[in-house]
Amino acid sequence: MPDVEDPQPGGPTRRVLLLAGAVTVGAAALGVQVAASAASRRTGVVAASPVASGTPTPTPTLDPLPDPTPFATFPTLANPGVMQDFSYLPAISTFFVTQKSAGSEAAFETLIISRVNASGAVLDAMTLIDGGHGLGIEAESQPDATYIWVTWQGKSLESGWRENDFVRFRYTPGSWSRADAVGQLGLVVLPLKDEPEAQFRFDWKNDWAVERHYDWNGATETYKRRRISDISNGVMLPDEQLDRLPLPVDPPTTQGFATIDDTFYRWLGRGTVGDAIEPTDPITLQRFDWKTGRLLAEQHFSTVSKVGTSWPGGKFEPEGMCMFREPDGAATLLVGDTTGLPKHEHHVSAFARITI
Numbered sequence: 001m002p003d004v005e006d007p008q009p010g011g012p013t014r015r016v017l018l019l020a021g022a023v024t025v026g027a028a029a030l031g032v033q034v035a036a037s038a039a040s041r042r043t044g045v046v047a048a049s050p051v052a053s054g055t056p057t058p059t060p061t062l063d064p065l066p067d068p069t070p071f072a073t074f075p076t077l078a079n080p081g082v083m084q085d086f087s088y089l090p091a092i093s094t095f096f097v098t099q100k101s102a103g104s105e106a107a108f109e110t111l112i113i114s115r116v117n118a119s120g121a122v123l124d125a126m127t128l129i130d131g132g133h134g135l136g137i138e139a140e141s142q143p144d145a146t147y148i149w150v151t152w153q154g155k156s157l158e159s160g161w162r163e164n165d166f167v168r169f170r171y172t173p174g175s176w177s178r179a180d181a182v183g184q185l186g187l188v189v190l191p192l193k194d195e196p197e198a199q200f201r202f203d204w205k206n207d208w209a210v211e212r213h214y215d216w217n218g219a220t221e222t223y224k225r226r227r228i229s230d231i232s233n234g235v236m237l238p239d240e241q242l243d244r245l246p247l248p249v250d251p252p253t254t255q256g257f258a259t260i261d262d263t264f265y266r267w268l269g270r271g272t273v274g275d276a277i278e279p280t281d282p283i284t285l286q287r288f289d290w291k292t293g294r295l296l297a298e299q300h301f302s303t304v305s306k307v308g309t310s311w312p313g314g315k316f317e318p319e320g321m322c323m324f325r326e327p328d329g330a331a332t333l334l335v336g337d338t339t340g341l342p343k344h345e346h347h348v349s350a351f352a353r354i355t356i
């Protein structure tokens with residue numbers, strides 16, 4: 001990546017915009033297959049991460065994971081740029097992969113979402129004009145359509161300034177402006193607080209929605225664990241009622257994140273040209289305990305997607321992370337990367353049936 005944009009000083013305070021023509025937020029209106037529970041109203045544990053508090057990083061307590069195994073390769077995508085993130089629907093063996101390109105103005109980026117089969121072939125693509133960077137995407141399969149959840153980091157229809165709205169809409173190939181998406185794709189603007197940068201990843205089985213909030217005022221980012229059902233019903237609990245993980249960033253460079261049960265995962269590392277790993281920002285997988293904020297494991301990987309001793313095309317960058325459930329409920333964690341320069345190839349690797 002990197003996966004953050006330059007801040008826009010002097011812009012208006014972010015406020016929730018239920019745009020004209022948008023569907024009213026609510027689980028019934030969205031058709032979301034989640035159920036609100038008593039736990040979604042509980043007072044969460046405020047979990048300040050040890051690695052963000054200035055205290056020494058604790059010794060990890062988990063055994064290292066084996067190297068991830070190759071899962072999918074995308075020789076090309078709809079755009080020549082690097083992959084940013086992805087979501088995977090195992091029932092139909094289909095990926096939804098994000099990329100970015102230049103927006104209509106310097107302050108904006110256009111988001112491209114490619115629909116890709118398990119063989120790596122691009123089936124079709126969707127372009128969201130001034131839609132944003134593409135970190136954090138969830139695909140949701142419903143009987144009538146596939147729906148996309150993503151942060152739309154484009155122009156507000158009201159102010160003309162950059163907004164960061166968490167939205168849900170029908171995946172529909174073609175090129176779409178924000179106004180068109182509102183009118184034709186069933187776009188729903190979901191509630192966010194006054195935050196300049198926020199992305200989400202889901203654990204559908206447990207109704208967890210993890211929000212990443214980047215702090216422009218310091219080298220930190222905070223992850224907050226919400227309920228999908230809360231967001232769908234327009235409920236945004238205050239921070240003091242949420243599990244929270246404040247973590248250092250830049251370095252390390254965040255390339256993806258995911259949550260499985262009570263464990264949080266972060267995929268890190270700067271891109272590198274040549275065969276050597278960037279020593280100050282290596283390819284890293286971190287695992288944290290949501291209940292305590294403790295760093296459970298930190299593991300560096302130096303051979304992901306290498307062919308022999310080299311990366312194809314002499315370039316490598318970690319790009320994206322998601323999880324999915326096997327039919328028996330076991331979770332598989334997927335991590336992505338892009339290799340090659342100037343022609344890119346994109347890879348997904350799997351930590352299969354991960355237990356923590």
